[in-house]
Amino acid sequence: xxxxxxxxxxxxxxxxxxxxxxxxxxxxxxxxxxxxxxxxxxxxxxxxxxxxxxxxxxxxxxxxxxxxxxxxxxxxxxxxxxxxxxxxxxxxxxxxxxxxxxxxxxxxxxxxxxxxxxxxxxxxxxxxxxxxxxxxxxxxxxxxxxxxxxxxxxxxxxxxxxxxxxxxxxxxxxxxxxxxxxxxxxxxxxxxxxxxxxxxxxxxxxxxxxxxxxxxxxxxxxxxxxxxxxxxxxxxxxxxxxxxxxxxxxxxxxxxxxxxxxxxxxxxxxxxxxxxxxxxxxxxxxxxxxxxxxxxxxxxxxxxxxxxxxxxxxxxxxxxxxxxxxxxx
Numbered sequence: 113x114x115x116x117x118x119x120x121x122x123x124x125x126x127x128x129x130x131x132x133x134x135x136x137x138x139x140x141x142x143x144x145x146x147x148x149x150x151x152x153x154x155x156x157x158x159x160x161x162x163x164x165x166x167x168x169x170x171x172x173x174x175x176x177x178x179x180x181x182x183x184x185x186x187x188x189x190x191x192x193x194x195x196x197x198x199x200x201x202x203x204x205x206x207x208x209x210x211x212x213x214x215x216x217x218x219x220x221x222x223x224x225x226x227x228x229x230x231x232x233x234x235x236x237x238x239x240x241x242x243x244x245x246x247x248x249x250x251x252x253x254x255x256x257x258x259x260x261x262x263x264x265x266x267x268x269x270x271x272x273x274x275x276x277x278x279x280x281x282x283x284x285x286x287x288x289x290x291x292x293x294x295x296x297x298x299x300x301x302x303x304x305x306x307x308x309x310x311x312x313x314x315x316x317x318x319x320x321x322x323x324x325x326x327x328x329x330x331x332x333x334x335x336x337x338x339x340x341x342x343x344x345x346x347x348x349x350x351x352x353x354x355x356x357x358x359x360x361x362x363x364x365x366x367x368x369x370x371x372x373x374x375x376x377x378x379x380x381x382x383x384x385x386x387x388x389x390x391x392x393x394x395x396x397x398x399x400x401x402x403x404x405x406x407x408x409x410x411x412x413x414x415x416x417x418x419x420x421x422x423x424x425x426x427x428x429x430x431x432x433x434x435x436x437x438x439x440x441x
Contacts, residue, residue, distance in 0.1 A: 124152065124157070127149055128151045128157075131149060131158075132157045132170060135169070139169065139170075140161055140168060140169045142166065143166055143168050146158055155176070157170060157176050158170055159171060195329075199225040199334065202223070203223070203225070221338050221339070222336070223328065223336060223337075224334070224335045224336075225333065226333060230325070230332075231265075233337065234268075234317060235264075238268055238269075238271075238319060241272065241319050241320050243319070244278045244279075244321065245269070245272060245277060245278070245279045245280070245319055246280050246316070246318040246319075246321075247280070247282070248282045248313055248314075248316040249281055249283050249312075250312050250313070250314060250399070262296075266296060269300060270300060273304060278303040279302075280304075280351075281304075281306045282307055282309060282351070283307075283308050283312070284308065284309065284312050285380075285398070285399065287399075288308045305360075305362060306361040307360050308358055309357060309358045310376075310398050314326065314327055318348050322339070322344060323344065324337075324344045324347050324348075326338065326347075359376075377398075378411060378415070379433055379434065381398065381408050382412060382428045385424065385425060386428050386429055386434070391405050391406055391409065394409075416431060
């Protein structure tokens with residue numbers, strides 16, 4: 113008999129799935145056949161037949177699946193609690209190290225935990241600033257913000273502008289026609305500018321080119337406050353280069369009609385298609401849903417006279433459209 117090794121938390125193996133499927137079809141399977149498949153018993157998919165322990169009976173999938181998903185959810189919650197405890201333990205240690213390295217004249221990188229704490233820190237630093245705020249706001253950041261936090265951010269930014277500050281923000285192109293983004297710039301009074309790009313980095317804030325904030329995890333509940341001059345200058349330079357490539361949103365620019373009938377949005381999609389990306393990846397990279405991406409791909413194929421996906425890639429590569437620089441519509 114072939115021995116199957118299982119780690120303590122390993123998923124159900126292929127052999128286990130096959131035996132479980134057979135048990136569902138036949139109603140039971142010999143207990144000996146599951147001896148080398150502990151994943152089935154650990155997952156609770158089989159249990160001993162009370163009338164004859166030589167056999168194992170299957171648990172209904174509609175009962176087993178919710179239980180397994182609940183176990184995974186508990187594991188995730190436990191990991192998040194562990195993450196929060198680590199941040200709490202290390203926070204005073206980071207402050208100790210900050211004082212030590214600060215005394216040596218070496219700038220530090222600080223960790224902030226919790227969205228409220230991060231917002232409070234940013235607000236406090238902006239309250240002492242009156243120079244320039246550089247920001248990159250990806251599509252997920254703005255749509256997930258609560259109405260009250262957006263209002264607080266608007267008040268904070270307006271106070272910054274009232275002190276003579278300047279704000280420059282880069283959004284993802286899919287937010288170009290967002291009512292909330294438009295409303296923001298209709299309400300702000302002062303030197304506030306916005307531009308859009310098809311693809312942007314994760315969230316970035318730079319104040320007076322002396323302090324920067326970037327997310328430290330996927331859900332942005334942790335943030336790094338960076339005061340190391342070389343790193344802040346690197347991030348500010350990257351922002352300036354993206355800014356020059358971006359299309360004005362506010363004050364509103366004047367879009368040009370594409371001479372070849374292919375829009376800048378379709379040109380951005382074409383660049384990703386020739387790199388071999390799937391429709392799903394293209395949509396994710398450009399901040400749109402898959403259906404919209406496929407509509408643009410169909411229009412691109414029609415414009416280039418393509419009859420197949422393979423031919424489309426060839427026509428994109430040989431048409432010269434990727435050598436042209438357009439203005440985002």
